[in-house]
Amino acid sequence: QVQLVESGGGLVQAGGSLRLSCAASGRSFRSYTMAWFRAAPGKEREFVAAISWSTGGTAYADSMKGRFTISRDNARNTVYLQMNSLKVEDTAVYYCAADFGGRVGVRNQYEYDYWGQGTQVIVSS
Numbered sequence: 001q002v003q004l005v006e007s008g009g010g011l012v013q014a015g016g017s018l019r020l021s022c023a024a025s026g027r028s029f030r031s032y033t034m035a036w037f038r039a040a041p042g043k044e045r046e047f048v049a050a051i052s053w054s055t056g057g058t059a060y061a062d063s064m065k066g067r068f069t070i071s072r073d074n075a076r077n078t079v080y081l082q083m084n085s086l087k088v089e090d091t092a093v094y095y096c097a098a099d100f101g102g103r104v105g106v107r108n109q110y111e112y113d114y115w116g117q118g119t120q121v122i123v124s125s
Contacts, residue, residue, distance in 0.1 A: 009119030022096030038092035047107035
């Protein structure tokens with residue numbers, strides 16, 4: 001059974017940093033693209049960043065480039081999202097997702113096969 005478990009969310013002041021983790025289990029993810037999405041209150045879920053587990057190639061939403069960094073630890077089967085220079089508008093529930101055989105540039109949430117339960121990030125002014 002595939003499980004994606006996010007952690008690391010919390011309350012942080014604007015300008016601060018957080019690192020989210022996504023622990024993946026249940027199968028080998030070597031053929032997967034892993035991604036982070038987020039859903040702000042009253043808004044649709046949007047793409048944040050993605051990483052190919054096999055190649056390490058990455059993709060980012062334009063508004064996150066330079067502030068967010070996605071990475072993976074093969075030994076720990078964990079994907080990370082380092083978020084720096086956080087803004088109030090980054091407040092959202094952040095979700096980890098997995099797409100079997102997908103390209104790292106896929107930003108459509110409906111292409112992703114598995115999802116975590118989400119972790120809340122609140123950025124205060």
